[in-house]
Each structure stands twice: as C-alpha cells, then as structure tokens.
Amino acid sequence: MTNLTLDQQLDIIEKYDANPEQILNILVDLQFASAAGYLDDGTIKLVADCLHLTQTRVFEIVSFYSILKDRPQAKYVIKVCNSSPCRFSHGPLVFAELEKQLGVKEYQTTADGLFMYHGIPCFGACDRDPVIKIKDTVFDQLTAETIGELLTALRNGDYPEL
Numbered sequence: 001m002t003n004l005t006l007d008q009q010l011d012i013i014e015k016y017d018a019n020p021e022q023i024l025n026i027l028v029d030l031q032f033a034s035a036a037g038y039l040d041d042g043t044i045k046l047v048a049d050c051l052h053l054t055q056t057r058v059f060e061i062v063s064f065y066s067i068l069k070d071r072p073q074a075k076y077v078i079k080v081c082n083s084s085p086c087r088f089s090h091g092p093l094v095f096a097e098l099e100k101q102l103g104v105k106e107y108q109t110t111a112d113g114l115f116m117y118h119g120i121p122c123f124g125a126c127d128r129d130p131v132i133k134i135k136d137t138v139f140d141q142l143t144a145e146t147i148g149e150l151l152t153a154l155r156n157g158d159y160p161e162l
C-alpha cells in the first residue's frame with residue numbers, strides 16, 4: 001500500500017494538470033514516489049477519478065507498460081539511480097553487481113521472493129554515489145563488497161524497518 005498521503009498523490013496528479021494524455025507520467029511518478037514501489041488499488045482508483053477514466057482503463061495501461069506494477073514485486077525492492085550523473089559514474093557497477101550477486105536481471109524477482117531491483121530517476125543522493133534506495137532508506141558509497149554485505153544483512157533480517 002502506498003505511503004503517500006492523499007495530498008501528496010493529488011500534487012503529483014495536478015503537476016500534470018490531471019491530463020489523461022499524461023497518464024503514463026502520472027503513474028510512473030506515483031509509483032516511484034511511493035516507498036511501496038507499486039500502484040495499489042486505491043491509487044489506481046484515484047487516478048481514474050481525477051482523470052475521468054474508468055478503473056479498467058487505468059488497469060489496462062498499468063498492465064501494458066512493464067515499468068508499472070500493480071502488486072508488490074519482492075520483499076525488498078532495491079532502487080538504483082539511473083539518472084545521468086550516477087549512470088555515467090558508478091551506476092553500472094551497482095546494476096552489474098546486483099545482477100551477479102542476485103542472479104536475476106532488472107525487474108525480475110529472485111526465486112526466494114526476497115529481492116528485485118530496478119532503476120529510478122535521481123533521488124537526491126548524487127554526492128554519495130554509488131547509491132541504492134530501499135523504501136526511504138538510502139545506502140551510499142557502495143562497493144561490490146558492501147553490496148554483498150547488505151544483501152546478506154537483509155536476508156538475515158538485520159533491517160526490520162525495511
């Protein structure tokens with residue numbers, strides 16, 4: 001379920017003037033702004049109401065675009081910055097290490113259901129690159145070794161708040 005307040009969701013929708021032609025941008029922004037990392041039923045209903053569309057139409061759009069998700073994808077959804085500053089410095093290292101250490105590609109869930117990772121736009125930690133974000137927690141200045149340590153800690157339940 002989204003952690004955004006109704007006002008925060010409405011701000012995102014109004015940023016695009018509740019324009020149905022902007023529905024993809026609206027849905028992407030709502031999904032990535034939420035720590036949950038997916039669009040829950042309430043969010044989809046809100047978008048449908050504000051854009052004067054049916055919920056069925058909004059669900060069709062969510063289903064069509066693989067970047068959009070309508071259910072939790074894994075216990076830990078690891079978000080990797082894919083904006084230019086990170087992409088042209090250490091971002092590729094993070095993606096490569098996650099693929100190597102988790103054995104899955106971006107947007108795929110590990111067989112144990114614990115992990116999925118994907119890129120998102122800048123989340124304001126550019127000066128601490130390489131970075132990842134899980135829910136609202138940022139892990140910074142990562143190396144291949146510390147990524148491995150973090151994954152082990154998550155498997156061991158060392159971050160109960162995540």
Ligand code: FES
Nearest residue numbers: 081086122125126
């Ligand atoms: S560009 Fe990567 S966190 Fe800002």
